Amino acid sequence: MYEITSGVVSSAQKVVIYGPEGIGKSTFAAQFPDPVFIDTEGSTKKLNIRRFPKPTSWEMLKNEVKEAMNGRLCKTLVIDTFDWAEQLCIEAICSAHQKKGIEDFGYGNGYVYEKEEIGKFLNLLQEVVDSGINVVLTAHAQMRKFEQPDELGAYDRWELKLGKKTSSQISPLVKEWADMVLFANYKTYAVAVDKDGKKFKAQGGDRVMYTTHHPCWDAKNRDGLSPEMPFEYSGIAHLFAYTQPAEMPKPVPAPTVQTAQPATRKSDEPLTDLSGFEDVAPPPIVIPEGIPKALADLMRANNVSESDIRLVVSQRNYFPYDTPITNYPDDFVQGCLIGAWEQMLPLIRENQKVPF
Structure with missing residues (x-):
């Protein structure tokens, strides 16, 4: 017999924030509850945040995610940015199969391998969320010409920047995985015209975020947010106010050790009794030069x-x-x-x- 439950289930959330470079995605993500960053591109140097070392391989990135989860190091894990993380994934796949590039696999097989690996990574991030930690992925945006087969004409559309050929496979995975997809952009609200009525200058520049789907961008939310909002964390802060924090491991008190004083001995007497001397910590690992x-x-x-x-x-x-x-x-x-x-x-x- 299965138990049927009802009502709203409170849990950590999966958030994707994407937009053009320099709009403030990292600063926005830094305002989530107790964040720790995995900075894949080194763009958070000016922010006063906690961060892991910049991952230099796909395996290192996955290890840092597991460490954040198992150590309960934060309430929000931020991967900034996901499109740079994707490059680590591609490098790992090419190295494992001894290929110079993802195109060398032929017939799109490289992208199939990438889709499988990214899917496993998103499953790992789901485990992080299940442990009570929010996950935020930031990403850059790219614009491409979009044509609908049943419509006349074409228009520009903003999408997650996950590679021109991989976007059709990776972007849907990321969007389906997320609870909330926010698109941040600069809003152009007027266009100036000259005396002859010709348009020549866009006006505006306010930073806004879009929270619902539009023909010109991808976005979604499950919390009834307004379709367009100022790009400020205060607009969604209430959604994370009641997130249960990840339980921090309780410190285990160290046992009391009675330290005996070493007995006095003559200078020529060999030291045979080592009691009373503290254990010496092992030396740090020495990495030889030349290792990648x-x-x-x-x-x-x-x-x-x-x-x-x-x-x-x-x-x-x-x-x-x-x-x-x-x-x-x-x-x-x-x-x-x-x-x-x-x-x-x-x-x-x-x-x-x-x-x-």
Whole structure:
């Protein structure tokens, strides 16, 4: 038997904000409850916000999303921007299949791989929302000529900037996934004319956001917002006022340890009793020069040394243990180390448990 429920269900929300560059998407997103940014393009340097390191690979981006969710680090996770995140996805797919570009797959197969990977990523973001954390995706907008088959003429239409050929596959996924899609733009409310009645200058420039679908742009909401509003967070703040915050992990009190004073000894007497001395923290991971930054970032974030990787690589019979990572072929580093990091990391962890 299934239990039937009724009424409004309160939950975290999935929001997409897109518009032309410089209109203030990042500043708008920074006003959501307790945000943490994953800044994929480095555009938040002037904002006083909390942020993860800029991801240098698709795997690093996914790891940061999981860390925000599992650590309950925020009430809102912002990916700024999603079209730059898409480029990390494409790079990962091309590296995994040893292709120079997405077009090299032929017959649109590359875009099929991308659609599948983006779909998995949106499922991961859904897990973030299910954990009680809002997710905000910002994106740039692009204008293209649109023609309806049953209508005469054509008109300009604003869309999510997710690549000219991928927009027909990726944009629908993102729009369907979102609870709210907001299109921000500068409003032109008048056009000046000269003495002969010819139009020559647009007037206006107010920043507005559109919340419902229009032939000239994509937008939607499920909260009864006005179709056009000032591009200010105060207009939607009430929708997030009652969002249940993600529970922060309760700190575990450290056990009280009685520290004994080391006994006095003669200068020539060997020190055999180490009681009373505090444990020394392990040294930080040293990343050799020449290792690609995307791999170095993953190693540093997961406390993985070069020897850890070389051990797994030798166990899989790819290269001898004494082969430095800098001597690995680039396609192996990009496809088998960075691209398959999630599959390799458990093998590294197993080796780290074994005393050598």
